[in-house]
Every structure is written in structure tokens, then in C-alpha cells.
Amino acid sequence: MKYLILIHSNPKSRAVWETLTDEQRYAFGKGHLELSAALAESGELVVSEGLVDPSLAKWVSVRDDKTLTSDGPFAEAKEHLAGFYLVECESYERAVEIAARAPDARYGAVEVRPVLDMSTWDL
Template identity: 70%
Template structure:
């Protein structure tokens, strides 16, 4: 089964990041590289990426056939997606075990969400 490990950021985690020394920030980055390597070696990694700040994002909607793109930042958002790991493993328990290895879990939270499997569904 596929799972998405979501790494969220918010004001508190941003303040925590800003309070880290350069060495601590480097350790966090190395922790993500180590997790990515572990997942790749085990065959459980599908893809992993970090995301840039939401101020560089666009929100897109279509109304009456017209595409409308709005620039960030989005003041109403208290939390944003900072990165993710898309994995494939045997169980939610294993996905949680892997998510606990994300460096962000030690000072914030990460979310594990199963991927909705569309195979076999007729539309």
C-alpha cells in the first residue's frame, strides 16, 4: 500500500528552525538524506521532495471556463506543506515507523496518510 508522509510547517516550527544553529540545521538536512537513503535501499521510497516557501506558490481555480491564478502568500493559512515522502510499504504501522525517522518528528509533527487506490474503480 502507498502512504504519503507529510511534513508540515507553521509559525512555531518556523521559529524553532530559526533558533537552530547552522550545525543543527545541517544535522536536520543530513537526517532527511539518511531517511531518503534508508527508504531507497529498502525499496519503499517512491519519491521524496521538499517544497519551497508558500510565498512562491499559486492557487489555481477555474470559474466559468476561465483560469484564475492567485499569488501567495496566503494569510489565511496557518500551516503549510514543507515536504513529503511517497512510500510503499506493507502496513500503516510500518509507515508510522518510517515517519518517526523523519527529523521533523523530533520537534514538530509529520502526518501519515494512505493513498487512495483508484485501481479497479470504474467511472
């Protein structure tokens, strides 16, 4: 089964990041690279990426068959998606174990969500 491990950032986690030394920040980044490598080696990693600052995001909607875009994020948004791991593993428990290995889990929360399997749907 596939699971999406979502790395969120918010003002609290950003404040913690600001207190880290350069050495700790390096270890943080290296931790993500090592986790990705270990999951690739075990065959559980589908893909993993970090995301750029949300100020570079675009919101897209379609109204009256016209594509509309606006700069993101919305002012009221305090939390944003900072990165993700898409893994394929045998159980929810294993996905939680993997999420606990993400460096972000030490400073905040990491979300684990099963991916909806539509392969058996008759569409």
C-alpha cells in the same frame, strides 16, 4: 499500500528552526537525505521532495471555463506543506515508523495518510 508522509511547517516549528545552530540545521538536512537513501535502498521510497517557500505558490481555480491564479499563501494560512515522502510499504504501522524517522517529527508533527487506491475502480 502507498502512504503519503506530509511534513508541515508553522510558526511554532519555524521558531524552533530559528533556534537551531548551523550544525543542527546541517544534521536536520542530512537526516532527510539519509532517510531518503535508506527508503530507496529498502525499496519503500516512491518519491520524496522538499517544497520551496509558500510565497512562491500559486492558487489555481477554474470559473466559467477560465483559469484564474492568485499568489499564495492566503494571509490566514498559518501552516504550510514543507515537503513529503511517498512510500510504499506493507502496513500503516510501518508508515508511522518511517514518519517517526523524519527529522521534523522531533520538532513538531508529521502526518501519515494512506493514498486512495483507485486501481480497482470501474470507471
